[in-house]
């Protein structure tokens with residue numbers, strides 16, 4: 001296992017990335033909130049394979065948590081995380097304190113128009129704006145790099161892509177497939193909140209996505225019919241709490257399409273015990 005550089009200051013992280021580029025090395029950036037699992041590790045592996053130097057970041061970003069959300073309870077396991085980053089071949093871990101990242105509460109805010117008005121943006125006001133600010137900061141600190149994000153957070157990936165494009169940031173955003181448990185449950189740090197009965201029930205999210213995607217691939221073009229099928233599967237699981245949304249939208253714009261056409265994304269968010277789980281799946285509507 002290689003030694004991993006632990007960077008805790010913004011200036012140190014910036015200098016580290018600049019020095020790598022000065023040596024002609026390409027930097028890969030993997031932003032996380034820690035409590036690392038195989039989903040995060042898949043991003044790290046891809047970055048290590050595609051770049052000379054991988055910098056993992058571990059920062060639980062208070063700006064993206066709403067009042068009454070799980071900021072304090074969010075799982076943390078710093079020493080294990082650093083070991084995992086080292087084992088995967090990351091060269092450095094950037095793990096700033098909140099005071100280091102936000103010496104003063106930022107007054108700058110980011111709005112992503114229609115992309116952040118729907119789905120997570122509608123259910124968690126300010127969440128995507130908070131993601132935008134922290135990712136913009138990480139991109140500003142890292143400088144020119146490739147940055148790896150999971151499709152698990154499809155809307156976040158869409159927002160981050162537009163952030164880089166709209167602001168001409170020198171960052172190539174790379175989306176990586178969702179890593180799942182054998183029953184289809186997407187790996188998430190928040191799965192730690194699930195009790196054993198809830199864990200057994202959690203596969204219903206992926207089953208509902210697959211039911212919707214199956215209908216689309218069989219030729220269904222009505223948004224309402226696909227969403228009803230998704231809702232029906234979710235309703236079949238007695239332990240599942242409130243469903244925030246079970247939708248099918250255009251994969252790039254995240255807006256509704258009627259009739260369904262082109263590249264689509266099915267997305268669900270639902271409460272299960274003390275956890276709020278999100279997941280999504282792609283589907284392509286076959287041409288008529």
Ligand code: AMP
Pocket residue numbers: 031032033034038039040042043148149150151152153176177178179180186187188189
């Ligand atoms: P988080 O620590 O939850 O903020 O996630 C950090 C990064 O890991 C984000 O880009 C997520 O989309 C990605 N990620 C989280 N879970 C998974 C998963 N199951 N498969 C692939 N990527 C994931």
